[in-house]
Amino acid sequence: MTVDVQRQHLVYKGFTGPELRGVFTPDRVTIETRNGDVVAERTAPREAFASHGPDTPWDELHVLYFAGYAMWNYLTAPYLLTRPGVVVQELEPLQDTGEDWRRLRVTFPDDIATHNTEQVFYYNAAGLLRRHDYAPDVLGSPAAAHFTEKHVTESGLVFPTHRYIVPIQEDGTALPEPVLITIDLTDVSIT
Structure with a gap:
Protein backbone atom coordinates (compact mmCIF):
# COMPACT_ATOMS: atom_id res chain seq x y z
CA MET A 1 0.00 0.00 0.00
CA ALA A 77 -0.15 8.65 13.80
CA PRO A 78 1.19 10.57 15.68
CA TYR A 79 1.52 13.12 12.82
CA LEU A 80 -2.25 12.77 12.39
CA LEU A 81 -2.74 14.34 15.83
CA THR A 82 -1.23 17.63 14.62
CA ARG A 83 -3.81 18.16 11.84
CA PRO A 84 -6.10 21.21 12.01
CA GLY A 85 -9.23 20.62 14.08
CA VAL A 86 -7.80 17.68 16.05
CA VAL A 87 -8.15 18.29 19.79
CA VAL A 88 -5.72 16.49 22.13
CA GLN A 89 -6.09 16.29 25.91
CA GLU A 90 -3.69 14.49 28.25
CA LEU A 91 -5.29 12.05 30.69
CA GLU A 92 -3.94 10.34 33.80
CA PRO A 93 -1.25 7.76 32.94
CA LEU A 94 -2.04 4.06 32.89
CA GLN A 95 0.33 1.42 34.19
CA ASP A 96 0.49 -1.66 31.98
CA THR A 97 3.01 -4.50 32.01
CA GLY A 98 5.13 -2.64 34.53
CA GLU A 99 5.49 0.62 32.63
CA ASP A 100 3.58 3.91 32.72
CA TRP A 101 1.83 4.88 29.51
CA ARG A 102 0.88 8.47 28.86
CA ARG A 103 -2.68 8.70 27.58
CA LEU A 104 -4.07 11.21 25.12
CA ARG A 105 -7.79 11.65 24.51
CA VAL A 106 -8.16 12.76 20.91
CA THR A 107 -11.27 14.29 19.36
CA PHE A 108 -11.30 14.25 15.57
CA PRO A 109 -13.13 16.74 13.35
CA ASP A 110 -15.78 15.55 10.90
CA ASP A 111 -13.47 15.98 7.89
CA ILE A 112 -11.15 13.15 9.00
CA ALA A 113 -12.46 9.66 8.23
CA THR A 114 -11.64 7.56 11.26
CA HIS A 115 -13.16 4.88 13.49
CA ASN A 116 -15.07 7.31 15.73
CA THR A 117 -14.83 10.90 16.94
CA GLU A 118 -13.19 10.30 20.34
CA GLN A 119 -10.25 7.90 20.77
CA VAL A 120 -7.45 7.33 23.30
CA PHE A 121 -3.77 6.87 22.38
CA TYR A 122 -1.22 5.39 24.84
CA TYR A 123 2.51 6.18 24.57
CA ASN A 124 5.36 4.69 26.62
CA ALA A 125 8.28 6.62 28.16
CA ALA A 126 10.22 6.32 24.88
CA GLY A 127 7.35 8.04 23.03
CA LEU A 128 6.28 4.87 21.20
CA LEU A 129 2.61 4.19 20.56
CA ARG A 130 1.68 1.06 22.53
CA ARG A 131 -2.12 1.05 22.54
CA HIS A 132 -4.95 2.84 20.76
CA ASP A 133 -8.60 2.54 21.92
CA TYR A 134 -11.58 3.23 19.68
CA ALA A 135 -15.10 2.03 18.85
CA PRO A 136 -15.61 1.83 15.06
CA ASP A 137 -18.92 3.43 14.09
CA VAL A 138 -19.18 1.38 10.88
CA LEU A 139 -19.07 -1.84 12.95
CA GLY A 140 -21.77 -0.74 15.40
CA SER A 141 -19.26 0.84 17.84
CA PRO A 142 -17.77 -2.17 19.67
CA ALA A 143 -14.94 -0.92 21.91
CA ALA A 144 -11.51 -2.25 20.97
CA ALA A 145 -7.91 -1.96 22.15
CA HIS A 146 -5.34 -1.88 19.38
CA PHE A 147 -1.87 -2.84 20.63
CA THR A 148 1.35 -2.07 18.76
CA GLU A 149 4.73 -3.80 18.94
CA LYS A 150 7.97 -4.40 17.04
CA HIS A 151 8.68 -0.78 16.20
CA VAL A 152 11.15 -0.08 13.39
CA THR A 153 12.75 3.17 12.30
CA GLU A 154 12.74 4.16 8.63
CA SER A 155 14.11 7.52 7.48
CA GLY A 156 13.92 8.78 11.07
CA LEU A 157 10.25 7.82 11.51
CA VAL A 158 9.10 5.03 13.81
CA PHE A 159 6.48 2.47 12.75
CA PRO A 160 5.01 -0.40 14.76
CA THR A 161 5.16 -3.43 12.47
CA HIS A 162 3.01 -5.78 14.55
CA ARG A 163 -0.49 -4.80 15.62
CA TYR A 164 -3.33 -6.72 17.14
CA ILE A 165 -6.82 -5.74 18.21
CA VAL A 166 -8.84 -7.18 21.10
CA PRO A 167 -12.19 -6.27 22.72
CA ILE A 168 -12.41 -3.94 25.72
CA GLN A 169 -14.60 -4.49 28.77
CA GLU A 170 -16.85 -1.68 30.02
CA ASP A 171 -14.21 -0.63 32.59
CA GLY A 172 -11.62 -0.15 29.82
CA THR A 173 -9.72 -3.35 30.54
CA ALA A 174 -8.49 -5.04 27.36
CA LEU A 175 -9.39 -8.70 27.07
CA PRO A 176 -6.54 -11.05 26.07
CA GLU A 177 -8.84 -12.88 23.63
CA PRO A 178 -10.23 -13.13 21.09
CA VAL A 179 -7.71 -11.41 18.87
CA LEU A 180 -10.01 -9.74 16.35
CA ILE A 181 -7.47 -8.52 13.82
CA THR A 182 -3.71 -8.91 13.40
CA ILE A 183 -1.66 -6.65 11.13
CA ASP A 184 1.97 -7.34 10.27
CA LEU A 185 4.00 -4.96 8.12
CA THR A 186 7.03 -6.54 6.51
CA ASP A 187 8.49 -3.70 4.45
CA VAL A 188 8.22 0.01 5.28
CA SER A 189 9.81 2.67 3.08
CA ILE A 190 9.54 6.45 2.86
CA THR A 191 9.59 8.26 -0.50
Missing part, protein backbone atom coordinates in the same frame (compact mmCIF):
# COMPACT_ATOMS: atom_id res chain seq x y z
CA THR A 2 1.03 3.59 -0.53
CA VAL A 3 -0.05 6.26 1.96
CA ASP A 4 -0.13 10.03 1.38
CA VAL A 5 0.42 11.72 4.75
CA GLN A 6 -0.71 15.18 3.59
CA ARG A 7 -4.25 14.09 2.67
CA GLN A 8 -6.41 11.05 3.33
CA HIS A 9 -5.41 9.01 0.33
CA LEU A 10 -4.25 5.40 0.28
CA VAL A 11 -3.71 2.95 -2.58
CA TYR A 12 -3.65 -0.84 -2.18
CA LYS A 13 -1.77 -2.60 -4.97
CA GLY A 14 -3.24 -5.97 -5.96
CA PHE A 15 -6.59 -5.21 -4.31
CA THR A 16 -8.99 -8.06 -5.25
CA GLY A 17 -6.68 -9.11 -8.09
CA PRO A 18 -3.05 -8.83 -9.22
CA GLU A 19 -3.84 -6.31 -11.98
CA LEU A 20 -6.09 -4.12 -9.81
CA ARG A 21 -5.65 -1.49 -7.15
CA GLY A 22 -7.97 -0.12 -4.48
CA VAL A 23 -7.99 3.65 -3.98
CA PHE A 24 -9.33 5.15 -0.75
CA THR A 25 -10.33 8.75 -0.06
CA PRO A 26 -12.93 9.74 2.55
CA ASP A 27 -15.50 10.65 -0.11
CA ARG A 28 -14.84 7.98 -2.73
CA VAL A 29 -13.40 4.50 -3.02
CA THR A 30 -12.56 2.85 -6.33
CA ILE A 31 -11.22 -0.39 -7.65
CA GLU A 32 -9.16 0.41 -10.74
CA THR A 33 -6.97 -1.21 -13.35
CA ARG A 34 -3.29 -0.29 -13.42
CA ASN A 35 -4.18 2.22 -16.17
CA GLY A 36 -6.67 3.95 -13.87
CA ASP A 37 -9.84 2.61 -15.50
CA VAL A 38 -12.53 2.37 -12.82
CA VAL A 39 -13.91 -1.16 -12.35
CA ALA A 40 -16.09 -0.31 -9.32
CA GLU A 41 -16.66 2.81 -7.27
CA ARG A 42 -18.66 4.17 -4.37
CA THR A 43 -19.10 7.81 -3.51
CA ALA A 44 -20.03 8.71 0.08
CA PRO A 45 -18.69 5.30 1.20
CA ARG A 46 -19.34 5.79 4.93
CA GLU A 47 -23.07 6.14 4.29
CA ALA A 48 -23.04 2.64 2.73
CA PHE A 49 -22.76 1.29 6.30
CA ALA A 50 -25.83 3.18 7.62
CA SER A 51 -28.30 0.29 7.54
CA HIS A 52 -25.77 -2.43 8.40
CA GLY A 53 -26.22 -4.76 11.33
CA PRO A 54 -23.62 -7.11 12.81
CA ASP A 55 -24.52 -9.84 10.31
CA THR A 56 -24.76 -7.68 7.18
CA PRO A 57 -22.29 -8.88 4.55
CA TRP A 58 -19.73 -6.45 3.20
CA ASP A 59 -18.76 -6.06 -0.42
CA GLU A 60 -15.26 -5.20 -1.69
CA LEU A 61 -15.94 -1.45 -1.50
CA HIS A 62 -17.00 -1.69 2.17
CA VAL A 63 -13.72 -3.47 2.91
CA LEU A 64 -11.75 -0.90 0.92
CA TYR A 65 -13.28 2.03 2.80
CA PHE A 66 -12.78 0.46 6.26
CA ALA A 67 -9.25 -0.79 5.56
CA GLY A 68 -8.37 2.47 3.78
CA TYR A 69 -9.26 4.89 6.54
CA ALA A 70 -8.03 2.53 9.28
CA MET A 71 -4.57 2.01 7.78
CA TRP A 72 -4.25 5.68 6.83
CA ASN A 73 -4.94 6.62 10.47
CA TYR A 74 -2.65 3.92 11.86
CA LEU A 75 0.29 4.76 9.61
CA THR A 76 0.08 8.55 9.98
Whole structure:
Protein backbone atom coordinates (compact mmCIF):
# COMPACT_ATOMS: atom_id res chain seq x y z
CA MET A 1 0.00 0.00 0.00
CA THR A 2 1.03 3.59 -0.53
CA VAL A 3 -0.05 6.26 1.96
CA ASP A 4 -0.13 10.03 1.38
CA VAL A 5 0.42 11.72 4.75
CA GLN A 6 -0.71 15.18 3.59
CA ARG A 7 -4.25 14.09 2.67
CA GLN A 8 -6.41 11.05 3.33
CA HIS A 9 -5.41 9.01 0.33
CA LEU A 10 -4.25 5.40 0.28
CA VAL A 11 -3.71 2.95 -2.58
CA TYR A 12 -3.65 -0.84 -2.18
CA LYS A 13 -1.77 -2.60 -4.97
CA GLY A 14 -3.24 -5.97 -5.96
CA PHE A 15 -6.59 -5.21 -4.31
CA THR A 16 -8.99 -8.06 -5.25
CA GLY A 17 -6.68 -9.11 -8.09
CA PRO A 18 -3.05 -8.83 -9.22
CA GLU A 19 -3.84 -6.31 -11.98
CA LEU A 20 -6.09 -4.12 -9.81
CA ARG A 21 -5.65 -1.49 -7.15
CA GLY A 22 -7.97 -0.12 -4.48
CA VAL A 23 -7.99 3.65 -3.98
CA PHE A 24 -9.33 5.15 -0.75
CA THR A 25 -10.33 8.75 -0.06
CA PRO A 26 -12.93 9.74 2.55
CA ASP A 27 -15.50 10.65 -0.11
CA ARG A 28 -14.84 7.98 -2.73
CA VAL A 29 -13.40 4.50 -3.02
CA THR A 30 -12.56 2.85 -6.33
CA ILE A 31 -11.22 -0.39 -7.65
CA GLU A 32 -9.16 0.41 -10.74
CA THR A 33 -6.97 -1.21 -13.35
CA ARG A 34 -3.29 -0.29 -13.42
CA ASN A 35 -4.18 2.22 -16.17
CA GLY A 36 -6.67 3.95 -13.87
CA ASP A 37 -9.84 2.61 -15.50
CA VAL A 38 -12.53 2.37 -12.82
CA VAL A 39 -13.91 -1.16 -12.35
CA ALA A 40 -16.09 -0.31 -9.32
CA GLU A 41 -16.66 2.81 -7.27
CA ARG A 42 -18.66 4.17 -4.37
CA THR A 43 -19.10 7.81 -3.51
CA ALA A 44 -20.03 8.71 0.08
CA PRO A 45 -18.69 5.30 1.20
CA ARG A 46 -19.34 5.79 4.93
CA GLU A 47 -23.07 6.14 4.29
CA ALA A 48 -23.04 2.64 2.73
CA PHE A 49 -22.76 1.29 6.30
CA ALA A 50 -25.83 3.18 7.62
CA SER A 51 -28.30 0.29 7.54
CA HIS A 52 -25.77 -2.43 8.40
CA GLY A 53 -26.22 -4.76 11.33
CA PRO A 54 -23.62 -7.11 12.81
CA ASP A 55 -24.52 -9.84 10.31
CA THR A 56 -24.76 -7.68 7.18
CA PRO A 57 -22.29 -8.88 4.55
CA TRP A 58 -19.73 -6.45 3.20
CA ASP A 59 -18.76 -6.06 -0.42
CA GLU A 60 -15.26 -5.20 -1.69
CA LEU A 61 -15.94 -1.45 -1.50
CA HIS A 62 -17.00 -1.69 2.17
CA VAL A 63 -13.72 -3.47 2.91
CA LEU A 64 -11.75 -0.90 0.92
CA TYR A 65 -13.28 2.03 2.80
CA PHE A 66 -12.78 0.46 6.26
CA ALA A 67 -9.25 -0.79 5.56
CA GLY A 68 -8.37 2.47 3.78
CA TYR A 69 -9.26 4.89 6.54
CA ALA A 70 -8.03 2.53 9.28
CA MET A 71 -4.57 2.01 7.78
CA TRP A 72 -4.25 5.68 6.83
CA ASN A 73 -4.94 6.62 10.47
CA TYR A 74 -2.65 3.92 11.86
CA LEU A 75 0.29 4.76 9.61
CA THR A 76 0.08 8.55 9.98
CA ALA A 77 -0.15 8.65 13.80
CA PRO A 78 1.19 10.57 15.68
CA TYR A 79 1.52 13.12 12.82
CA LEU A 80 -2.25 12.77 12.39
CA LEU A 81 -2.74 14.34 15.83
CA THR A 82 -1.23 17.63 14.62
CA ARG A 83 -3.81 18.16 11.84
CA PRO A 84 -6.10 21.21 12.01
CA GLY A 85 -9.23 20.62 14.08
CA VAL A 86 -7.80 17.68 16.05
CA VAL A 87 -8.15 18.29 19.79
CA VAL A 88 -5.72 16.49 22.13
CA GLN A 89 -6.09 16.29 25.91
CA GLU A 90 -3.69 14.49 28.25
CA LEU A 91 -5.29 12.05 30.69
CA GLU A 92 -3.94 10.34 33.80
CA PRO A 93 -1.25 7.76 32.94
CA LEU A 94 -2.04 4.06 32.89
CA GLN A 95 0.33 1.42 34.19
CA ASP A 96 0.49 -1.66 31.98
CA THR A 97 3.01 -4.50 32.01
CA GLY A 98 5.13 -2.64 34.53
CA GLU A 99 5.49 0.62 32.63
CA ASP A 100 3.58 3.91 32.72
CA TRP A 101 1.83 4.88 29.51
CA ARG A 102 0.88 8.47 28.86
CA ARG A 103 -2.68 8.70 27.58
CA LEU A 104 -4.07 11.21 25.12
CA ARG A 105 -7.79 11.65 24.51
CA VAL A 106 -8.16 12.76 20.91
CA THR A 107 -11.27 14.29 19.36
CA PHE A 108 -11.30 14.25 15.57
CA PRO A 109 -13.13 16.74 13.35
CA ASP A 110 -15.78 15.55 10.90
CA ASP A 111 -13.47 15.98 7.89
CA ILE A 112 -11.15 13.15 9.00
CA ALA A 113 -12.46 9.66 8.23
CA THR A 114 -11.64 7.56 11.26
CA HIS A 115 -13.16 4.88 13.49
CA ASN A 116 -15.07 7.31 15.73
CA THR A 117 -14.83 10.90 16.94
CA GLU A 118 -13.19 10.30 20.34
CA GLN A 119 -10.25 7.90 20.77
CA VAL A 120 -7.45 7.33 23.30
CA PHE A 121 -3.77 6.87 22.38
CA TYR A 122 -1.22 5.39 24.84
CA TYR A 123 2.51 6.18 24.57
CA ASN A 124 5.36 4.69 26.62
CA ALA A 125 8.28 6.62 28.16
CA ALA A 126 10.22 6.32 24.88
CA GLY A 127 7.35 8.04 23.03
CA LEU A 128 6.28 4.87 21.20
CA LEU A 129 2.61 4.19 20.56
CA ARG A 130 1.68 1.06 22.53
CA ARG A 131 -2.12 1.05 22.54
CA HIS A 132 -4.95 2.84 20.76
CA ASP A 133 -8.60 2.54 21.92
CA TYR A 134 -11.58 3.23 19.68
CA ALA A 135 -15.10 2.03 18.85
CA PRO A 136 -15.61 1.83 15.06
CA ASP A 137 -18.92 3.43 14.09
CA VAL A 138 -19.18 1.38 10.88
CA LEU A 139 -19.07 -1.84 12.95
CA GLY A 140 -21.77 -0.74 15.40
CA SER A 141 -19.26 0.84 17.84
CA PRO A 142 -17.77 -2.17 19.67
CA ALA A 143 -14.94 -0.92 21.91
CA ALA A 144 -11.51 -2.25 20.97
CA ALA A 145 -7.91 -1.96 22.15
CA HIS A 146 -5.34 -1.88 19.38
CA PHE A 147 -1.87 -2.84 20.63
CA THR A 148 1.35 -2.07 18.76
CA GLU A 149 4.73 -3.80 18.94
CA LYS A 150 7.97 -4.40 17.04
CA HIS A 151 8.68 -0.78 16.20
CA VAL A 152 11.15 -0.08 13.39
CA THR A 153 12.75 3.17 12.30
CA GLU A 154 12.74 4.16 8.63
CA SER A 155 14.11 7.52 7.48
CA GLY A 156 13.92 8.78 11.07
CA LEU A 157 10.25 7.82 11.51
CA VAL A 158 9.10 5.03 13.81
CA PHE A 159 6.48 2.47 12.75
CA PRO A 160 5.01 -0.40 14.76
CA THR A 161 5.16 -3.43 12.47
CA HIS A 162 3.01 -5.78 14.55
CA ARG A 163 -0.49 -4.80 15.62
CA TYR A 164 -3.33 -6.72 17.14
CA ILE A 165 -6.82 -5.74 18.21
CA VAL A 166 -8.84 -7.18 21.10
CA PRO A 167 -12.19 -6.27 22.72
CA ILE A 168 -12.41 -3.94 25.72
CA GLN A 169 -14.60 -4.49 28.77
CA GLU A 170 -16.85 -1.68 30.02
CA ASP A 171 -14.21 -0.63 32.59
CA GLY A 172 -11.62 -0.15 29.82
CA THR A 173 -9.72 -3.35 30.54
CA ALA A 174 -8.49 -5.04 27.36
CA LEU A 175 -9.39 -8.70 27.07
CA PRO A 176 -6.54 -11.05 26.07
CA GLU A 177 -8.84 -12.88 23.63
CA PRO A 178 -10.23 -13.13 21.09
CA VAL A 179 -7.71 -11.41 18.87
CA LEU A 180 -10.01 -9.74 16.35
CA ILE A 181 -7.47 -8.52 13.82
CA THR A 182 -3.71 -8.91 13.40
CA ILE A 183 -1.66 -6.65 11.13
CA ASP A 184 1.97 -7.34 10.27
CA LEU A 185 4.00 -4.96 8.12
CA THR A 186 7.03 -6.54 6.51
CA ASP A 187 8.49 -3.70 4.45
CA VAL A 188 8.22 0.01 5.28
CA SER A 189 9.81 2.67 3.08
CA ILE A 190 9.54 6.45 2.86
CA THR A 191 9.59 8.26 -0.50
